[in-house]
Amino acid sequence: xxxxxxxxxxxxxxxxxxxxxxxxxxxxxxxxxxxxxxxxxxxxxxxxxxxxxxxxxxxxxxxxxxxxxxxxxxxxxxxxxxxxxxxxxxxxxxxxxxxxxxxxxxxxxxxxxxxxxxxxxxxxxxxxxxxxxxxxxxxxxxxxxxxxxxxxxxxxxxxxxxxxxxxxxxxxxxxxxxxxxxxxxxxxxxxxxxxxxxxxxxxx
DNA sequence: CCACGGATTGGCT
DNA sequence: GCCAATCCGTGGA
Numbered sequence: 001x002x003x004x005x006x007x008x009x010x011x012x013x014x015x016x017x018x019x020x021x022x023x024x025x026x027x028x029x030x031x032x033x034x035x036x037x038x039x040x041x042x043x044x045x046x047x048x049x050x051x052x053x054x055x056x057x058x059x060x061x062x063x064x065x066x067x068x069x070x071x072x073x074x075x076x077x078x079x080x081x082x083x084x085x086x087x088x089x090x091x092x093x094x095x096x097x098x099x100x101x102x103x104x105x106x107x108x109x110x111x112x113x114x115x116x117x118x119x120x121x122x123x124x125x126x127x128x129x130x131x132x133x134x135x136x137x138x139x140x141x142x143x144x145x146x147x148x149x150x151x152x153x154x155x156x157x158x159x160x161x162x163x164x165x166x167x168x169x170x171x172x173x174x175x176x177x178x179x180x181x182x183x184x185x186x187x188x189x190x191x192x193x194x195x196x197x198x199x200x201x202x203x204x
Numbered sequence: 205c206c207a208c209g210g211a212t213t214g215g216c217t
Numbered sequence: 218g219c220c221a222a223t224c225c226g227t228g229g230a
Contacts, residue, residue, distance in 0.1 A: 183210090
């Protein structure tokens with residue numbers, strides 16, 4: 001089974017595509033984190049693209065800084081940032097080195113390790129469906145359930161313990177493309193993608 | 205050096 | 218629906 005995993009891990013060439021292509025194609029893929037003796041995995045159901053070359057909402061819009069430098073690396077690693085004094089958000093870096101483009105993982109549907117996610121998020125197992133939905137229906141919540149923090153910035157997505165598995169391509173009519181959430185600038189870009197009718201999407 | 209605001213969340217009206 | 222919490226990075230009021 002170690003082997004079937006290996007075959008399905010998204011290759012470097014997936015991540016070096018354009019940020020919008022990666023964003024749309026990440027929908028339905030399986031984000032996996034292996035922790036000692038356990039696996040946490042979830043299907044990606046909502047993402048947003050950020051492109052520092054034309055996008056004022058991107059952290060990379062004003063050039064390279066200490067904080068955003070990982071987002072300027074070649075595609076295929078994580079860029080994790082801390083926001084509002086409380087939350088981490090995980091991004092998949094895309095494209096070539098020095099482009100400053102990434103895809104924010106906004107929501108996912110738990111598959112494996114649900115009790116472990118609940119411990120990470122609430123300190124105990126889920127008590128009801130509301131809590132189950134609340135595990136991963138937002139970018140900060142996803143990171144909390146997966147135990148992702150600043151220390152995971154720069155992690156290679158082709159590594160042993162964190163990677164994304166391929167999955168069947170979603171039919172076009174299941175993909176909704178709309179404006180991004182929570183930003184004040186460059187609001188007009190339709191760079192948010194989510195899976196239609198999926199209960200884990202953060203907002204309709 | 206320091207003031208300001210943020211790719212969010214959760215609790216309260 | 219509205220708003221406070223909370224703190225770090227950024228840029229210059």
